[in-house]
Amino acid sequence: MIAIIKYNAGNIKSVQNALFRLGVESIVTDDEKAIRNADKIIFPGVGEAGSAMFYLQERGMDTLLKSLTQPFLGICLGLQLMCKHSxxxxxxCLNIFEVEVRKFPPTEIVPHMGWNTIYDLEGEIFKNNAGNEDVYFVHSYYADLCESTSATCNYILPFSAALHKDNFYATQFHPEKSADVGEKILKSFIEL
Structure with missing residues (x-):
């Protein structure tokens, strides 16, 4: 069973639908027992960092999420909230990844929205991917490159398209909206 973290950030339905297409059962929850008992965790989100962190802190979920030991995948805002500060x-934020989240400079079109190439793929969630891959992004903030970077993208500047540390994985892009490439990434995560 995969637990999808409920924290008043959007995009949960598209993640559920992607898991359903892969034949995987999931629940949407903010219940500590259900989260601790899940085989894997997905932490998706579209929204604003401050209000999302407030929701997590108000319920003690900030401490809970950092303590989990099962495979954990943050998506978009989920990745940003797993970083040190936004x-x-x-x-x-949760400080799982010791990296800053910054706003793109206003020199190009922001938000970064649409398909873009990720490269320098590393780690188990990319084991079924060939190399440079096109995935779907929607974001105005990005995580700097750091020692946890497991995929890179370039939009205005190079940034962390994915992060990995221990049992924690995160993608700035939306694998659930990234067609066959994203399906392979989700499948690799499910197989961890």
Whole structure:
């Protein structure tokens, strides 16, 4: 069973639908027992960092999420909240990945929306992917490159398209909206 973390951030239905297409059962929950008992965790999100962190802190979920030992996948806002700090609302985040989240400079079209290529893929969630792959992004903030970077993308500047540390994985892009490439990534995560 995969637990999809409920924390008032959007995009949960598309993740559920992607898992359903892969034949995987999931629940959407913020219940500590259900989360601890799940085989795997997905932490998706579309929204604003400050209000999302407030929701997590108010329920003690910030401490819970950092303590989990099963495979854990953050998506989009989920990745950003797993970082140290976000410029969005000057928000202290979960600090699973010791990296800053910054706003793209206003020199190009922001948000970064649409298909873009990821490269330098590393780690188990990319084991079924060939190399440079096109995936779907929607974001105005990005995580810097760091020692946890497991995939890179370039939009205005190079940034972390994916992060990995221990049992924690995260993608800035949306694998659930990235067609066959994203399906392979989700399948690899499910097989961990």
């Amino acid at each position: 410029e969005e609302g000057n928000t202290n």
